[in-house]
Amino acid sequence: MLNHMVERSAHLDAVFHALADPTRRAMLGRLAERELTIGELATPFHMSFAGASKHVRVLENAGLVKRTIRGRSHLCRLEAARLAEADAWLKRYERFWTAKLDRLEALLREEDRAQAKSKSKSKSKSVTE
Amino acid sequence: MLNHMVERSAHLDAVFHALADPTRRAMLGRLAERELTIGELATPFHMSFAGASKHVRVLENAGLVKRTIRGRSHLCRLEAARLAEADAWLKRYERFWTAKLDRLEALLREEDRAQAKSKSKSKSKSVTE
């Protein structure tokens, strides 16, 4: 049964808060490709070094990033477990949009039948943000 | 030039921000069961009426809730499309946590094989979490 109280989950609070900033989402996107130092994470953004460092700290506190100090560099790697938690939370609501998508899909099928002819479609799959 | 680095998605910003608060997540949880007025949404939380109203406003601005004014009551209903957007964003990282589960599974299979070689024919595969 659903909880009538405020569903407290500090994890989810921190994860969703961390994801609510485009800079941090972009950082995660880059960490999805390879491990990066704080400096490497900072450079793409026109932002002070310390500013980027604070963003990384937020990601770290949310458990989305883990840090390994090697010499004077801090290597960051993506930690996806907490993303899985957020995903699990969203799953609870999946039926609401799939129902809608089903209806949309039916509608598009109808259109396709009427339109008869259409062409090409490309698909990019890079994680850029 | 500024937007080259950080791909802006105001939608995601707003949705993740809205989800980063336990009161708002609880409100969505109740709206998943039935449509509710602002007052009904407010009562479970020991919070002023205006306070709850502001939370609903945040959910509304994120596109997660839609309001229908009927007389003096404001009926709120869940709008899941934006949740689907958040889910789609997370999906791009799915391989990271599924990959980990895959590796764990492979490891367990390996263990099983080693055990079978060394000794008996026990075939337990309980992965309880």
Added chain:
DNA sequence: AAAACGTTAAACCGATTGGTTGACAATTAG
């Protein structure tokens, strides 16, 4: 030992957040 590097800490800033109160408008009930 000194200089350069990678990063954090501290102090500060304006904007936003989550929350309150009190006044107000509109609808409904007695």
Added chain:
DNA sequence: CTAATTGTCAACCAATCGGTTTAACGTTTT
């Protein structure tokens, strides 16, 4: 008509946010 109900708005508050600058720290290089 007058009450009460339902909700908003504006003002205010302390806390946090995203960002800066400057200083400091430990590590490597020279």
